Amino acid sequence: MARILICLVALAALALALALADPATQAKATQAKATQAKATPAPATTTPAPATTTPAPATTTSAPATAGATGRRVTPKKILMQGLPFATSHHMVLAKIGRELVARGHEVHFVRSSVDSDRVDTTGLNVHTLQLNSTKEHYAAHVLEIADDEPLEGALKILREKAAICERIAEEPKLLELMKTMDVALVDPAYLCSVIYSYAMNIPIRVDISPVNFYGTSSWVGVFCSCALLLLDDTGLIRPVPYSILTTHMITHTSPTMLDPFMSAPYEIPQPWATVPQMGTKFTPDMTFGQRLFNSISWAVQYWARHGFLEDLIHDLNERFRPGVKLYDSFQNASFVLFPTSPAFDFPRQLPPNCKMIGPILPEPAAFPFAQDPKLSDIVANAKNGIVLVSFGTLARLKPEQAQALADAVATLKQTVIWKYNGEAPRVGKNTILSKWIPQNDLLGHPNTKLFIAHGGANGILEAAYHGVPILGYPLFGDQWDNVARAVWRGMAISVDKDTATTESLVADLDLLLNNPTYQYNAKLVSSVIRDTPRTPVEQAADWIEYAIKYEGAHFLKMPSYSHPWYINQGWDVGCFWLALAATLVGGLLWTLRALFRCVVGLVSGDKRKRD
Template sequence: MSTGFHLFLAVAAVFSHHVQAADILVATATFASPWMGVAKIAEVLSSRGHVVTVLAPASEKSELMRKWPTFHYETFGDPKETPLMKEVMKTVPPKLSFSTPGLRGHLSVASTLASVLLDNCEKMISETQLMTKLKNSPYDVVLAYPGPSCGFFVAQYLDLPLVCTMLPTIPTGLGIRATGVPNPLAYVPTVLSGLSDQMTFLQRVKNILVYIAVATTGQIFERYIDDVARRTIGDNFTMSAALARTDVWLYQSDLMFDFPKPMMPNMVSIAGHVAEDVKPLSEEMEKFVQSSGDDGVVLVTFGSMVAAMPAEKADMLAAAFARLPQKVVWRYTGTPPPSLGSNTKTMEWVPQNDLLAHPKTKAFVSHCGYNGVAEAMYHGVPLVGMPLFFDQYANVARTVARGMAVALDIHAVTSEEVYQAITTVISEPRYEEKADQVSTHLRDQPQSPMERAVWWIEHVIKHGGLPHLRSRAIELPFYQYYLLDVIGMIIAVISAVLLSCLKCCSFACGMCKRGNTNTKKKTN
């Protein structure tokens, strides 16, 4: 009796799980940090019984299947083409990030990246056969990353609910326009400004000017994407219209990573979701880490887009690392620098999150890409930040404001300054204390970031979309959003009343003068 009952419950559970399973289409560029953040969510969704289908370039399918075998794949483009990431690395020379600082360098890298990604986007949505196949498939929701991946166009074309993951700082200002959220520039720093929420008068002037530049760039970028859509799927497909349909925004941010600012009801924080899944180190790596003794380990990486760097810059950093008593794990693929110390282990790839979670790790030298900063905050590791481009300047500004980091200029820093900065964040207790405090806040939640992300996606699926959470702001024209028509009407009414009063007064004065004149004539 008991065995039969348990068997019934097991079958019922499996059947119930099967009924709740959904078909999820992941339509995002398989490119660096944005893809990694989405892929982690998709992995968890797949483990919960959902069918996850990834829309990807055919040239990347084999590599994706090797890393994520549980996903299904729909592909586009020529399988013999150079994979997107390799194309980017070929067209964006690593040296550019180090040799061309400032606005010129940002624009050069941005234009090259945008060109490659937009080309990929056009290939995807222009394949009529693929889009028709997707249209006839029983998908329940689209998970996308807003930007050149054009996943939002796929959701609009299929008329499906849309969930977007979003980094906290997007260089084009896309997040502001896509959500309609208010953006008070008096205390909300613009990406690329490198400012905190406490600004002087001149800093507020800088913040406004940077915002205007960023917003203008964003509008140009948006026109390019709209042009791609017009050439492929129709005139009524625009970036604004597609993103206005977003049911939930999964922001990879929170009040420890970012500064307090206005939020919409469908903007959900999932900061730290990339840092939750920690795996044991390999035997070789664990042995190297343990050999550091009480001094510990320093992790160094400048991200997936910069695998190598100019020889003189690499040698400068190697000389600084060689002076440290700590062991150093450095993600570096170039020729070993002459000054490389015996304490430094260079690797083509490092288990970044797993190393940051290790108790022996004392500091993290980084370009401050989002994933690295999020993982360092989650695991409470002090930072030495040397940003290269885009949102990395905003990321390091936030960690410095939290008191857990020191910022350096990679274009002008010396070996001595690098050595002193690393020594400072390790030897001065306040950096570790602040990092631990940030980590404690990030972990002290009733629901983990990943659980929250998955719950919201399943909530959207369950109800077939959440239109009641969307703000009407993005659908309003500029003059309505800023109430210029209402202000104009009020000014017009007040002006008309004042003019009428002035006319009445003038008329009354005229009548009084005329009456006085008539009285004088009669008296005479």
Template sequence: MSTTASIFLALICFLLPPSTSCGGSKILVVPVDGSHWINMKIILEELHSRGHQITVLRSAKSWYIPSNSSIYTSINVPMLEDEADRDFYITMIQDVMYRRSYPNFIRTFYQQYLLTSALGDGHMILAKSAGKILEDVVLMKRLWDTKFDLVLTDPALPVGVILGGYLKLPMVYNVRWINTGEGHLTIAPSPVSYVPISGSELHDQMDFQERIKNMLHYLYSVYEQYFIINPAYTDLFQKYFPPGTDLVSLELSADIWLFRADFVFEFPRPTMPNMVYIGGFQCKEAQPLPDELEAFMKSSGEHGVVIMSLGTLVSALPHGITEDIAAAFAELPQKVIWRFDGEKPSTLGKNTKLVKWLPQKDLLGHPKTKVFIAHGGTNGMYEAIYHGVPVLGLPLLFDQFDNLLRLKVRGAARVVEVRSLTKDNFLEALKDILENPSYHKNSQRLSKLHRDRPMSAMDTAIFWIEYVIRNKGAAHLRSTAFSLPWYSYFCLDVAVFLLAITGTSIWGFIFVCRLLCCRKSTKKAKAE
């Protein structure tokens, strides 16, 4: 290389700003299995591409998390999945479908009760799993000696929170759900007058009766947290953590909450400095379809295609329901691609293609796609928003009812109760979305708003993860409210003090008045 070229390169290096990259950092990841892993894996792939060394703790019986990977090293540990059974979810879905016949005010409480009945045993198992991890001397020495820079975890299951707190490492959450509801309800002020509680199936414009219902859901969630969930971890915290530590205080010690939400989808509400919104970060532009699927899409002509996927829980639908759905599809001029694994419906039409798996993101981004029929999972909802596709919702469990309500309120979805689904009402709802242009218009508007941001959701997530690594935490973003006792947080001590001062002043004023009146009466009596 010539001297001139060397001087030129040196000058360029001098003028360029110093790199803020922290590639090569060691990150400990404690994920949640199932659909949550899909989100986590996308972040891990990006972190790996930037040179970070990733270690993933997984269950030996994990459903989705492979033990061998080119992007991370895995360590098998005892997790909830070791004792979990997929049939549990199927049974719960069937129970929820049966109870959906109850009046609206009652059924949401029953659904919350179903979750409560599972929470106690579930958190006992999780506490036991966390205890086994902390008792494993060899494993803990390996984790200590590795000198991780960060714990990245999904706090929907708190094993990662407990481990990060024990190792005293900076923590970042990839979060939507935590304990009894959305993470928002744990970290940010949530006035029940306009912030709907998870599972309430309410929007942000509530009348008096709805606010009563919302308050009752809030009180029930407080009961769940402090009387069902927290006691499961009492022995664990007494053995391994400083006095006064409980699950909520440990969760609130996280540095950054990467919240899988966007206010295009969520109702506006108060937030906190260390809460970062990355809703839809998994969404990407559609890629070319396999030749067979592409040919099927093109064969739909001007009518287009309907996409249907209920995730991995489609087997929970009664056989009669799938027969009605297939019969309704058969009457459409559109083609249908239906993710289906089970006995082929006898009413299936020639326009319907059954597949055991489908490239959902790529299909939703295809110009021929007209409607997405889904159960309301968060990933699917954000993919529909990203690509501007209206949704026909068939909610089954958990947050799916609330998710679809949010799209319905914004005019981008219709919802059909699975329990009361018939061929006629399903077909009517589907034709309404296909023929009413307002659904497509509203979906396109949401897509435009969702994409209009200064920085992609993925880049935002990676920036804040690396921010915590570079600065060895982000304690300056955590509110001091978390360290206040509840009576100080709500200023009840101040209220009692002011009431005492006011009461004392009033009592003193009355006492003085009575004393003066008595003296005046005494003088008058003596004069007479």
């Protein structure tokens, strides 16, 4: 009994300590950090490789306050966008929003690198190109190794290429001076350099736009592996980790195990373990007890890594740009966080007032015939049994045996198969057409398209959802399993295991998707809900950006949970207090009953001795 009472007292003391923790103190600390003097990074002392920043001529000029599409009057501002290097889909999202802002009279400056694709439409934007030593071909070759190598091994190879990019910005005084003149920063949270520089250059208003879901390992164990390997050099010796390598690694490969698609943790978006799967788990909201337990462990690991391990590793370089401010705290300076997805497709969840799901940015009504490929227009129009579209994006690659199994499976179909293929082509059937390029959005939107076979990249998945096309998901790496899981949960897709899929299993999946009307019905329902909005996603994005401009950041929309520790936001301090109180009362009651029992037993024994 004594041991039980000691444990109860210890539990009560812990609960009391949590209950008495003053959140106001932490709020003041956070506010003090956010208002400290911000240091401007000096150019690096090392001699940089030959590089130039080449802004395109501005196509717009400042103008008096004008009314946007919503009638809101705002003064045109100078807006900065920084695209994640070699992430074409990210650039396409940002550029489309930028073009809408230019149409509303704003001056938009887009910073990209010399290894980025030229296919992004930057009409009307002032483009500034950061020259890098690497070529596009060399950079692309390293990216492709991620899919073939072990996850961490492949990531570390490309990270050595990406590491220099964040440092290169500090070596460009003209670019730094340009940033200082900006009124608004549109930040891609997948590119932490843009978060740091928007703060260091004192840009007054920041709006975060999360273009796509982020990459992640297949389980939370990958976080431990990532942390361990990041500390090792090629010889296996422990070494300091450069900030740029660390942050790029975490975002391009391991982040979703630590940050879900909405980067919930930095923005204090609720993450109930029972209904919000952590990225990389491949779970849906309908989790078993074991899955919920695994999900909670995944959350705990990412919390430790973010607040402990990561902050310690990036401390030195973070101090160089923003003395006294932690990386985690900097996320809370965003006025708005815009997510280009829809509750019709994504998992349901709670969102704070300054976090908005605006719908998919890139999908739009299809155009037909295809202006760039008249021959393809004829093929689609004359496909009597419909079209099956196959695309694995720009970077994803099937292994030769995987590609051949898929080619043999689609060869059995009566539909015409249009396959955007990169690399060495497999042997295909007479019904299959291989192409290096396809107008994917327009093909998905054509009424003849019956099925989309894809790797599960976020943009492709959202385009299929927008146009109501069922999906055979063939995830290969990164966030693709989780993207496909959402389509499966909505009843519009089947997911394939790349390691066990055979021609026979693929044929069975294709038959089910093409001949079971349930998949087509669910896909059309998702499409209908996504489209049922009075304003397009890009218009909504521009509306919220102008809202932030009009109300000088609209910081009144931020949740007070920003300044509270996790155990207060989760209610653990109160829960532990009541648990400890209940345990104390039960323990006291048991002690009292035990004492009464001993007293009664003593009295009975005494009476018996007297009688004897």
